[in-house]
Each structure stands twice: as structure tokens, then as C-alpha cells.
Amino acid sequence: MTTQHLAAVLDEVDSTLDASLARLFDFIRIPSISTDPAYAGDCRRAADWLVGELTALGFDASARDTTGHPMVVAHGSEEGPHVLFYGHYDVQPVDPLELWTAPPFEPSLVPQPDGETHIRGRGASDDKGQLLTFIEACRAWKAVTGKLPIRVSMLFEGEEEAGSPSLAPFLEASAAELKADVMLVCDTDMWDRDTPAITTMWRGLVAEEFEVTAADRDLHSGMFGNAARNAAEVVGAIVGRLRDADGRVLVPGFYDGVRELPEAIKAQWSRLPFDEVKFLGDVGLSVPAGEKGRSVLEQIWARPSCEINGVSGGYTGAGFKTVIPAKASAKVSFRLVAGQDPIAIRDSFRAFVRSLVPSDCSVEFKSFGAAPAQVMPLEGDFLTKARQALTDEWNREAALAGTGGSIPILGEFKRRLGIDSLLVGFARFDNRVHSPNEKYDLSSFHKGIRSWVRILAAFAQ
Template sequence: MSIAAQLQSVLDRIDADFDNSLERLFTLLRIKSISADPAFAADCKAAADHLAKDIATLGFATEVRPTAGHPAIVAKANGSEANGGKDSRPHVLFYGHYDVQPVDPLNLWHRPPFEPVVTDHADGRKIIVARGAEDDKGQLMTFVEACRAWKQVTGSLPVDITIVIEGEEEVGSKNFVPFLEQNKEEFKADFALICDTGMWDPNTPAITTSLRGLLYEEVWIKAANRDLHSGLFGGGAQNPIRVLTRILGGLFDDDGRITIPGFYDGVKDLPPDILAQWKKLDLTPERFLKPIGLSVPAGEKDRLLIEQVSSRPTCDVNGIIGGYTGEGSKTVIPAQASAKVSFRLVEGQDPVKIRKAFRDYVTARLPKDCSAEFGDHSSAPAIALDWNMKPLAAARRALTDEWGKETILFGSGASIPIVAEFKNTLGIDTVLVGFGLDDDNIHSPNEKYDLKSFHKGIRSWARILGALAEMPKA
């Protein structure tokens, strides 16, 4: 029987089994797999064990593998190998992560974050509320459930699949990347699939074709050798907070452009046809900013809002610390002040060069008696995918068939560093399909995942797997 003939039975099975799919997701959501807090290390291991056991029931050869941090899951289903290598089926690598963000501040949650529930959104949508509901447990389970339906209906999977699920994505994948490098021959595939992105709106599917890179820096400005009494030293002693805020304030000009010398070197404009498509999407401040209580775009004034958040480089001050911040007052001139600064980078920008340019910018503006120290955190280059790659085209057709609306191809302002690692280490491109929405509150209290996103996400992956099976292998 052809793939097309089998597909409807697979979709019917997904619909009939959806309540069980939801309960399987709820079981995973109840596990407190917070990777950032060592107190939850046992929970992270429990999540890995649970997922490995579940995926093994689908016929995958599954292992929980140790890393220098939280364990990873590796699962393989190779039908071509079982058939003597005679098949020419595509081999895909699916990536997800079971770890979640901390839940703080807990008092802002409407219910306990690890007690998942289906409830009503203010606009009438049915939503799943729990930490990890969207990022990334709900998303990765759409793929697992699609595999389950194919296996239950046909007894096999339409393509060869390696699943790798890590437990440290939310803390920068620092131990997963070496794990990937150590096992790169094992993870070779034709291309990768990731479900950790979003829809254009609740009814319009999307494929992410570019990701901004990330550079995260920390800077300390130091002056006197101790905190000083502002009555005795005020006016005569240098204040690191004043120095730091002056430097940070100068990072932007009146038109919203970043003033670091050389920052825009290598940055290209969108191709005219892509820009024309994005204009038609009509992303307005009313739609994008009003729900978060804002009204005026803060980026480069000569750029569309969709460019500002998707395809242009940015700089943001994520935190400032200095002086006395406790209750009441303390008249002090601090000995130091610090800031955390992140840059979202685009294709053509080198994180190493941007780091040096930022540090040179800061040190060139230091007055006498002040010094600067720097700490680097995560960094990753930007990724731009080939809009014409065959797996992307197949996924686009499948999504359009499921949702009944043309699939949007657009750039994401976020960063998924593992995509660059797949390209650099494994030599493969990644198709980024996801079903998250802008109001899902990921990394925030009351994280949610639309019930429709979960249900049709499973159906979407079932269609995509079928479409990939009918695609000629490169």
C-alpha cells in the first residue's frame, strides 16, 4: 500500500487516540526536569528514563546515555538496515529537549506549574497549562505521537529515524555539544528536524528558515577600592554606575542603530522578493506590541517591525547591578557596577569579532581611575537555510495540507545554537517546524500550549513523515 493510501488511516488513528496522547504528555509534564538547578538532577534523570522507555515501545533501539551533565536519549529506527540496506529511504535526525526553565516567580502562577491541566483561554481556546507544555515537551511529543500512529497503523515508520533528546538546552547545551562531537558518526543523517519553533498565528503554519545568532557578555566597571560614603566622597570620586550607564546609553543612536564600530559589517538586506512577502504579512505594532502593553517599535526606524524582530541584529541590556539595592536607603558610591548584555546576530556577523568590538567600545570610553573586566557566556552564529531545499518543500506542502492555509516561511529572532552544531559537526541542514504561539508564555509563569497546536501538530508530523518518505533520497 502506498504512503498516500496509508496516511488517512494514520490520521484517523491520531484522532481516535488523542486522549491517550494527551495523558502521555501530562505524565511527562509532571516531571520537574529543571536543568538549571542541581536540586532537580534526579528529576532530569527521571524524565530521560521515562522518555526512553516510552520511545522504546515504538520499536526504537533506545538508550539513556550519560554526558558530563544531564543524560541524553538516543533512539534509532532503521528500516532500510532491516531490509538489507536495499531501501533508499531518507534518514532523518529528530532533536528535542526534555529540560525546562525554572518556575520563578512561583506566586505568579495561577496553579502549580507541574500539575498540567486543560483549561479555557480568555478568547475561548482550549489550552494546556504547565511548565514545559510548549517548550519543549509538548513540541517534542507531537513528533513522538506521530511516530506512534504510523507504527500502530502500518507496523513500521515511513523513514529511517534517529531521535536524540538532550537535558540541558535551557542552560546552553554546554555538555550536549561535546557529546554530539564524540558521537558524530553515529548521528549522521540526511537532514535534521526540530520542533521548537512557532506558528505565524493560531491557524497559519510556518517553517523557520533563519535563526539569529547569540552573543552574551558581562561587564564589570570598577573604580575605588571600596564602597564610599557619598557625603564624604560625592562629587570627587568616580561612580561606576554613572560610567556604566553612560556607556550603555551610547550603544544606540537616535534612529535605533547600534553604534559599535563595525557592528553591521557583513549584514545583508533581505532579498527583494522575500521582503515583499514579509510586507504582505503586515506585522503591525497593534498586533505584536499591544498585547504586551507597548505601542511603538524600538528598533531601527528605517526597518519594518518584522525585520526588527526577525532579520536585523540587536543589542539588549538584560540586567544591571550596582550599589545598594536592599530595603530603605544607603548613601553609597559603589566600588563597582556590572551589566549583562546580549546580542542577537544575523548571517554575516562573527560572534568573536562582535565580542572584541564590544569590549573595545567599552574600554575606549572608560575615564581615568576606572577599569573594565569582562565575562563571556554563550555564543552561536546565525543560521540561514536554503529556502529551496527538498525536505523544506516537502514539509511545507504537508503543513499546508493539514492546516488548509499556505505555510509561511519566515525568520526567527530567537537562537537555537544546536542548529549551527548540526551544520558544523554533522554537515546537515535542519528543517524547523513548530506549533508554538506568541502568547505561550515560554520561560514565564503560566506557560501554555494550545490544545489545537498539540493535536494538529501530531497530525502535521504524520503528514510530514509521509511526505519525506515520498521524497527522493539525495
């Protein structure tokens, strides 16, 4: 029955695109900025807007109060495989306002010279346009068949742009209700403007700051130079010991549990239209760093990294001051891959630093988070079906991509609900998310809806 109705549901998406777009415009007009308390009422209004739309579609939907902004939870009544779809209705602040070419909460269609049309407005891509592609796909199925082909639940939060402080407690309290077979997450990108992608791996994170103290005050370099320990020099020596000449991280045990990339994935990545020279050239570089003998994609997606995010100490103001710094610090982050234990890495890093601090100096540490990497099982039934559905819609082999970033909330879903996340989204790298003149391509919105229609049908088979 599902296959029989697929063409009619896709036709419904095409014929009602203007109405879908009007709903997106209404949604964007709500200035749901989560980080500014002045917009708390608008965040509530956005949550209520979603509840109204979902209730009208036959979902059991409600806005659940938290210590922050509301969670929107919706459940369908159908049988079959059960998916939990996640998105967020909050948006970033719009500053600097003067750089917008039109008011950020007055969405508009902007034709482009290449024939594309941009949907411009804050939240158009991140994440209102993205999450609405799924809701509109459900709407099309309901319009044609009166029901969805599988069981669907939805969870929309209003604090993603503020660090999701209410999410973990809410998941803990609602785990039994939210349990599903797979999590669907839309807040992600395509490979390029014509190639869909499923993000199957994302790196974990350990973020640390250490501060070395030498003398009890800054010292005159003429009076104490050579004789007194320089805290900035100590910090510089430590960060200089974190990698060897071939780019390998030297923290003991850092590579414990790290596995080589499967040959099938390596071959698939090699077929992707990716220009390593342009990738670095676009940021003014030309020589790959990191582990020698690894491709750029492998380095940023599938290998762990160590980066110095900032170093400070001594006099850094205008002019010159000849001091020997008593204190200096460095911020260091590690991006982790599957198999690495973030707590073990943090502890090993701290022991490594302590081993390099002179006996007459001291060191203190501050943690800014530790989260494991996540990997979607490549042989999973949901992934296989979603990939084929995307390939059918876009007439391009859907890429199985990684991301060099870390997505801590996905770890929360795995830890609290025990389910894997499938990341499918239709944003493009030039969508200017978090920046003035954010946009979402009209083709992304349209074909995104069609893609979810196909994925729901595929999951029903």
C-alpha cells in the same frame, strides 16, 4: 505508496487521539525538573519512559549516561532520507506553586469559552507535548503501514532547561552515529493560533559585562566633585555612544557581513497578520526604536541589535548618599544575524570601550557567551516540502518566520554534526511556558501529530 496511505494514517491519528492524550498525561506526570538534584531520579524515569515507548514502536532505543541527565537516542531501520528529531524531556521548576490552579504534575483538560481545550500541566507545551506529536505521528505510520516512510532517528536530552551542559560533549562523541540529512526541532511556536510556521533564522549572541574603575574608593561629592572622575559617568558616556540618533550601532565593523533581507522574504513577512502598533502597545510603548526605516519584524528577526541589559554603580539603596562612585559596570548584549563574526564583534566592542575610558581609569571585561546566527537555506528541499505539508494541513500558507532570540544548541548541531535545523512546532505564544499554569492547546497536539504525518510523507517523495 506513501501518498496512497496518507489518508489512512491521518484517520488513524484522529481515531486514536484519546490514547495519544493518555500517553501525554503519563509523560507529564513524571516531574523531570532538571535544575533540581532532588529530581534526578525522575529525569531518569522520564528518559526510561521514552525508551520504553520507542522500543515498543520498533526503534533501537537506549538511554545514554552523561555527566548529567541521560540522553535518549533512537534509530529506525527504514531507508530513504534521514531525519534526526530533537526535543527535551526535562521541565522547568514549578515555583511559585501557589499560583497554579491545579497541581502542576497532575495534567487536566480545561475547556475554554472560545471552544478550545487546554492541556494544563508542567511540560505540556515545553517540551513534552511538542516532542510527543512527532512520536505519535510515527506510531500512526507504523500502525497503518508497519513502517515509516523515511529513515528516522531521535535525540532527546534532559538538560535543556539547565543550559544543556552535556549536549556538546555528547554530540562530539556521537557525531558519526547521529549524522543525518536534516535536524528537526519541535521546541518552537506557530505564527498565530491558525497559521503554522517554520523558523528559518535565529540570531546569534555576544554577551559582555565591563567594569570601569576610577578612584581607589568612593569619594565625597562635596570634597571631590568636578575634580575626580566619576566611574558611573564614564560608563554612562560609553553606553550612550553605542548607537547614533538613527538607531545604528556605532561599534566599528559591527555591520560587516550583514546582508539585506531578500525581497521575497520581506514580501512574505508583509503579508503576515502582524500589528506593529499593538505589538508595542501591549508593552506600554508606541514609538519604534532601532534602525530607522526598518519594519518591526525586520528589526527583531533580521537585523543585529545592541541592548543595555543593566547598569550599576555607586549608592543604589534607600535614601540618598552623596558619593562619587569608584566603580561602575554595564551589561551589554548584541544579537547577531548571519554573516557576523561573534568573536570579531566582541573584540571590536572591547576596543571601542577601551578607547572611551579616560587614561587615569581602568576597565575589565567578562564574557557571558558568543554564538553565531543561523539561517536555514530557503531553497532547501526539506524546507519546501515541510512548508507545503503544513499548508495542506492548516489550510493557511505556512509562514517562514525568524526569531529574535538565540538558540545556542542549534549552533552545536551545525558545528558538531554539520547539518541544518528545521524548526517546526505547534506551541502558541500564550502557552505560559516557564510560568504557572503552563498549557498546550488540544488542537495543537492533534493537528501537530497530523502535521508530522504529512511532513514525513512529503519527505519520502
